[in-house]
Amino acid sequence: MRKHIPSSSSLKVFEAAARHGNFARAAEELSLTEGAVSRQIARLESFLNRKLFDRIGSRVKLNPVGEHYAQNIRETLDRLDRETQFIKGLPEGSKSLNISSLPTFSSRWLIPRLGRFRDKHPDITVNISVKTDPYILAESGFDAAIHFEHPAWIGTHRQFLFQENLIPVCNPLILGKSKAPNQLTNIPLIHRQQNPEAWDNYAKENGIILNYPFQGARYELHEMAISAAIAGLGVALVPSIYVEKELNEGSLIAPWPESKILSKKFCLIKSVETSRHESTLSAFEDWLDTEIHKFNITKHST
Structure with a gap:
């Protein structure tokens, strides 16, 4: 059990209060009393041992610490909401992959071919996100990346795809x-x-x-x-x-x-550790290799 994370209710209250810059409007949005919002904020500040709002009479304003925390909490809550909605929409027994890729490669080459992967593996949903720069793959939420060779990918497994x-x-x-x-x-x-x-x-x-x-x-x-x-x-x-x-x-x-x-050399970048979706990722990897091979044959024959 994580003991260093505030309750989700206090984080939701804080996010609303930070977005509105007003406890009363946050209370109205969340169907709470203004006093309940104030108490939740006070508990959160006590938990963090940091003030998040400056109190000026009856008004409140985020201080720099609060602004930083609000931005990160908002991103975390948004991601949690997206992941929750995605899981709720998954058919029973289905699997998913989260792949990051460069924008033009995704739109012009990868996505137009994904129908063939779906036909071969109808139980696997492939989610594509754009990442233009190398990043730390571990704990990023992505199962793999399609990107060019770069020193920043050190510590990962890289399978060459194409030049x-x-x-x-x-x-x-x-x-x-x-x-x-x-x-x-x-x-x-x-x-x-x-x-x-x-x-x-x-x-x-x-x-x-x-x-x-x-x-x-x-x-x-x-x-x-x-x-x-x-x-x-x-x-x-x-x-x-x-x-x-x-x-x-x-x-x-x-x-x-x-x-x-x-x-540039393009690669499929994977974590060195065994993936939680190893068989699913292997299916995508095999399909991708086949598509690259077919493309190269077509290219060299024209």
Whole structure:
């Protein structure tokens, strides 16, 4: 039994009082008396041995300690509510996986293929969340992460999935009939904020002269850069794995070579310890490996 955690009722009262900045409004929301709210707050402050509110006459205001505690308590209660609603909605005997992944990989590659996993494993629900930076996997609530190789993942088990290579793509209307490599000089460049030197490095790798390799619009996500390229705003340097559909349909073209040096290794990152969902995670891992293999065969045959 945890002896160092306040009661859930006092935390709910505190969260409401902090959100409203007023004990009376918190009492009204929770169908309590203002006195009951005040007593719950007093018990919580006594438990923490810290004041959370400054009392100014009949008014109350969160102090810095209270503001910090309120933010974290709100996130914890929100997560608890989401998890509770999720568990209540699970069919009897079903299983679930919580996977974190990069946003564009999730929307453009992983999620469109998840139907095949569901057909093969209808009893497993896969929940996908976005994490753009590496994080501590243990006790994060996630069973695994799909992310690029990074020193921050030290202490985890990493299974290589694929090599992400960048390729220039643009709307075919921008080039017209000419698709010569030197056309890049005359097209606005689309950049990704996290990789501002990508175009300069790409030009040096392929012997292409770019007059202004650092000029052009910058976008936070590959998804945004791809949308900008489709809209005819310029040429984007994006992972080829994300634009398979557009290249096949012709809404984007890639007349320039794929970079060999601008690449990242993508992995399935798991905890070293045995997962509580080991068999479920193994099923997802096997399916993911099959999908990656099929994608590579298709890619290399085109």
